[in-house]
Amino acid sequence: MNRVFDAARAGRAAVRSTVWNDAERRPRAPVRLGVALLAIAVALVGGGGAAGILGLSAPISTVLPMLAVAGATLAAARYVDRRALADLGLRRETGWLADLVAGLALGVGLQTAIAGVGLAAGWFRVAGTLVGTAAGFGAVLLVFLVVGVYEELVSRGLLLVNVAEGLRFAGERIAVGGALAVSAGVFGLLHAGNPGASLASTLGVTFAGAFLGVGFVLTGRLSFPVGVHVSWNAAQGLLYGFSVSGLGVGTAVVDLEPTGPALVTGGSFGPEAGLLGVGAIALGTVATVAWVRVREGLPARPFDPRIAVPELRWRGGGDTNDDDNGDDSNER
Numbered sequence: 001m002n003r004v005f006d007a008a009r010a011g012r013a014a015v016r017s018t019v020w021n022d023a024e025r026r027p028r029a030p031v032r033l034g035v036a037l038l039a040i041a042v043a044l045v046g047g048g049g050a051a052g053i054l055g056l057s058a059p060i061s062t063v064l065p066m067l068a069v070a071g072a073t074l075a076a077a078r079y080v081d082r083r084a085l086a087d088l089g090l091r092r093e094t095g096w097l098a099d100l101v102a103g104l105a106l107g108v109g110l111q112t113a114i115a116g117v118g119l120a121a122g123w124f125r126v127a128g129t130l131v132g133t134a135a136g137f138g139a140v141l142l143v144f145l146v147v148g149v150y151e152e153l154v155s156r157g158l159l160l161v162n163v164a165e166g167l168r169f170a171g172e173r174i175a176v177g178g179a180l181a182v183s184a185g186v187f188g189l190l191h192a193g194n195p196g197a198s199l200a201s202t203l204g205v206t207f208a209g210a211f212l213g214v215g216f217v218l219t220g221r222l223s224f225p226v227g228v229h230v231s232w233n234a235a236q237g238l239l240y241g242f243s244v245s246g247l248g249v250g251t252a253v254v255d256l257e258p259t260g261p262a263l264v265t266g267g268s269f270g271p272e273a274g275l276l277g278v279g280a281i282a283l284g285t286v287a288t289v290a291w292v293r294v295r296e297g298l299p300a301r302p303f304d305p306r307i308a309v310p311e312l313r314w315r316g317g318g319d320t321n322d323d324d325n326g327d328d329s330n331e332r
Contacts, residue, residue: 024312026082029166036076036158043072059139063146070150073158081162084311088157089222095295096223102291103215103227110280111235111242114271115256123260123276131241132251140238140249148230151187155209156216156225159183164308176217176303184209194246194269201266201273204281205245208232208272211285218292220304228284236270243270 019031026032047068051061077083118124164172164179188206191197215224237244241252246269258265264275271277 024082024310026312027080029162032076032081033159033162035080036073036162039072039076040069040154043068059143062143066146066150070146070153073150073153077158081310082312087161087306087311088153089161089216089220090157091221093221095219096221098295099215099219099221099224100227103224103229104231105227106284106287106291107228107231107233108235108239110284111232111240111271113283114242114276114280115240115254118256118258118260118265118276121260123258123265124256125259126254127241127257128252128255130253131255136251137238140251141234144233144237144244145230147233148226152212152216152222152226152229155183155187155190156213157222159186160213160216161307161310165310168308172305172308173302175308179307180210180213180217183213187212191245196243196246196267196269196273198269198273200263201246201269204266204272204274204277207278207281211281211288214285215288215292217303217307218288218301220306224288224291228288242266243268245270245272 019027021028027035044065047065050068051064056064074085074088077085077088081087115124119126160179160183162179163182164175167175167178169175170178184206187209188202188204191205192202194201212225212229215228216222233244236242237247237249238251239253241249241255241257243266258267262268262274266272266274266277271280
């Protein structure tokens with residue numbers, strides 16, 4: 001009889017172990033991500049429904065679901081992941097502001113390079129200048145600001161970090177590299193349903209997700225990828241009139257119309273679907289690595305060690321040096 005009870009106890013412990021990490025006092029990574037994605041889906045639908053019921057006009061009706069998603073992400077991180085919010089890359093530490101400014105400058109610079117090369121080669125033509133109104137410009141800029149923050153919070157802060165922790169049994173280099181690939185792939189798929197999307201655009205946006213992820217894994221902060229994301233979209237749509245992931249914004253300082261082959265310009269989807277955009281993304285990735293090396297000094301670390309190691313709230317002060325962190329049996 002004791003053997004039966006022992007076997008039953010062992011079975012319950014095994015089932016519990018698949019969903020709960022006793023050492024970290026929280027669910028394991030797949031469960032945490034599942035709960036977070038459910039909360040995000042509810043927030044997205046609820047935010048959109050609330051905007052419709054209240055009769056809110058753009059841009060508030062557009063940003064309300066995004067803000068709801070950001071709130072759900074932060075709540076899931078705090079109460080399900082049980083992590084400090086700094087773990088999502090929200091770190092107010094030396095270098096965060098410099099990273100933000102550098103990211104903002106890089107996004108504008110890359111889009112300017114796309115426009116300059118395209119105009120010089122005859123792949124774009126100037127269809128107009130100062131298109132739209134100041135109010136429209138401000139509304140679109142607000143949307144781009146919120147998009148840059150909430151998409152980075154979800155794609156890099158929540159998804160990449162959780163996947164990296166879940167894969168840490170394979171070694172931290174593989175874990176971070178795998179998480180970078182997964183978050184980039186999901187980022188690309190999330191844009192696959194946009195107007196004008198194609199295999200080329202999905203691959204291009206996936207590449208862009210990897211570019212943004214590199215800035216996060218090298219610094220451990222969201223400030224650099226948020227800066228790039230915001231200024232990339234803003235310069236793309238508001239400065240040069242390109243479509244932003246298939247969406248036209250209707251206002252621009254210089255409205256450039258693609259006249260060259262879609263394989264190069266990206267056509268109606270925007271530069272990410274073309275070789276010009278892919279080239280800019282590759283250049284941006286190199287520039288990101290160079291920036292971190294210059295700011296932190298040579299040689300640069302391959303990734304911030306905090307990416308795969310959780311700063312759990314109950315530990316107090318983000319202590320991540322407990323013995324269980326080195327025990328593969330307790331990995332997420």
